Amino acid sequence: PAAADSKAKPTSNPLTDHRHLGVEQELFTTSVYSPGSPLFLPKGARMFNKLTNFLRAQYEHFGFQEVITPTIYKKSLWEKSGHWENYADDMYSVTGRGAAGEKEGRQAGEDEEYGLKPMNCPGHCLLFASKQRSYRELPIRYADFSPLHRNEISGALSGLTRVRRFHQDDGHIFCRPSQIREEISRTLDFVKLTYDVLGLGPYRLALSTRPKDQFIGTLEEWDNAEEALKQSLDASNLKWTLNEGDGAFYGPKIDIILQDSDGKEHQTATIQLDFQLPKRFELEYQAPAPELEKKGLTSADPDHSQGSATPVLIHRAVLGSVERIMALLIENYHSRWPFWLNPRQVIILTINDDEKIVKWARHAARVISGYDTQYTQEDFSEAEIKASHFHGSSISVDVDDSARSLGKKLSEAKRKRYGVIAIVGKDNLNMLNVTVDMTGISDRRDLIRNNEILRTEVEREKTRK
Amino acid sequence: PAAADSKAKPTSNPLTDHRHLGVEQELFTTSVYSPGSPLFLPKGARMFNKLTNFLRAQYEHFGFQEVITPTIYKKSLWEKSGHWENYADDMYSVTGRGAAGEKEGRQAGEDEEYGLKPMNCPGHCLLFASKQRSYRELPIRYADFSPLHRNEISGALSGLTRVRRFHQDDGHIFCRPSQIREEISRTLDFVKLTYDVLGLGPYRLALSTRPKDQFIGTLEEWDNAEEALKQSLDASNLKWTLNEGDGAFYGPKIDIILQDSDGKEHQTATIQLDFQLPKRFELEYQAPAPELEKKGLTSADPDHSQGSATPVLIHRAVLGSVERIMALLIENYHSRWPFWLNPRQVIILTINDDEKIVKWARHAARVISGYDTQYTQEDFSEAEIKASHFHGSSISVDVDDSARSLGKKLSEAKRKRYGVIAIVGKDNLNMLNVTVDMTGISDRRDLIRNNEILRTEVEREKTRK
Ligand SMILES: [Zn+2]
């Protein structure tokens, strides 16, 4: 469920390959001590956080609730979910090193085996089951950015696309059969919004339906669900194709297949219905007329007595793997990042390393990044720190206050493709401002949307020219 | 390094115990499938994110760069760091389940053992070593919120304080010996700011110095470092005590010991100097006059030729374990949360489940939470979604649009201690506003600081009364 695979082999042209570009831009590195687990360097972690925070902001609108769930679960959970048997080759086993009995004071059961989680679904099923549920609460939508591990063979490992450890923008929707259509439509809206904002695409949708021979659930359940998926797809105004009989035995799915700038296709987002896992975990909710509920119908008759019904589970990931989307973005933008996604949004260069100028440059950085509320000539005082602790950093600002020449600093900042380059000299100290170099600014709207103070500076600079 | 232990046993009074309060407030739950790994429910995850985002905002100011590092590393890394031998009982071992050779196509080396990370330091050492370093780049400060695992015996597991899986606001500073004092001072400032904002304290500081018999490094290195720590402590204007000879063999440390409302002491933050790990990892940077560098001196003589020097490593955690701080906060505030930290900041109640009213309530929620930019009578259109995608959610807003009576909804919202309760009826639909119930608002300043639109509502309501 919700797995996402790139069907294309990594490119090998260093000018377009994310592995080369990512290292050049100092976004990530790799280590022989953890093959397939990319280490995100500061600028890469910044981009990672921008992507996940963008999704978090949308979760408010799309009704998802973020949860934080364990990394390891006992073997017995994975046996219940079926992963221990069906997913054996891809899973890591975890055991306590001091637990084999050679230490005193160890308790029984301590040496039971764990599995390192390859997906979040079983954990989210535990959360759903942690209290009694009524039809009124549904849909319940959980989101989770946990690191996931899958034991790929080492020959295939490479960059951000063939990995053993990755993060998904993973989500699970527990809903009534009658809610499938609405949930799929909302998810397709979410996908559309996200790829629009990221500037990726075009993409096509593929619906995979009931396999001929082996499937669980009734024919009626499948027919109703597939009909709901088709209606949502038609309503989306997007191109979609049918893969008849290509669905998993536990439910139909929609794949989102993205085309990159070279025309190569990558499967990123997935929407997978699941009739099986809720049964394995004996999930249920109370609803009037459970016999109608199952057919995707609801009753308005107050005489219908309540009973137990089984929720439908929808696995869905919009980005798919955050790592893979980063690889696609790196190859798509070639370091010409849109301002909001740029890991190098703003840099302030000092004309020399004079103490006063350095101090002002650092203060200006804090103001632009939203940490301080205003320019002030006074020292940065503790009262200000307290007053400003709610301000998040919507803009990231670096400072180069080294003793090198301004020319050297400027050309380095340009080579690194900073979105905005600001310069601080003696005049700025008196004027309480910074001088903005406009040459690198491609989209002023982005800039203006992001920050009032920076906008003022940019406008001021504009009128000057 | 940077471990943080609560010296007090968990309280057992259900009225004051975080385990009881946390379940009552639906912040977290536990599962037999992963003992010692609390599962954060939506409201608990919200609080977790508020805490980590607060720290992220400070990182801009304190010069920390967030990184994202692997969860598992090969045994050979832990042998290099010394953890495999010295930390054996507390570590989990990880192996690929399909890797024992019974599967075809497996490659040599696939079955090597991994360790599940109990701390981030070795990973950060790899990042430091990933390129050549000059004295000009130092200090380099990495921050990391990765989940960590330590195999505590199951008898001790409980709530958020005795866990096997937890998150630290972990940080590692790589600096020159001459920079120790400044770094410690900045860290003590960071600690002060954080505990002020959280409303926790008082706390005291304890300096542990060189053990008599066994230690690594020279006497001069220890003397210089301890002198720097003492100067920073004196300059902090905080109470501190000396634990003579109580330091680890690899460096002196400062513990921050917090007193809770019952007078119990908890060790939370730690600042641990480390002369050993940089040597084990052969970390180095280029500096003029390396022989002076080591003594904490720097040379202004341009004739000094550059050479290799070993950085000092400072492990530091301000919160310590995020989970433990949450437990302390839960017990400290007893559900009377300050607005910014409240997992239930705002709820909008509808007077009934009329479709128009429900729609308006949901739209108002998006405006207050910062997703939409303004109230509008039109339908929520896609253009608006695109225009507003940069707005993060500084305020979390829930909506209760169930068919239950307003009285029932109101008393539930009050029992759950929502910071602001807003009501939407037919009048609000025409006025494009919400009616704010002021009875639950304890600190209006917090509210005002957070949100312009909500402030307007509150002010409007105030003048009405
Ligand atoms: Zn799933």
Ligand SMILES: [Zn+2]
């Ligand atoms: Zn450490």
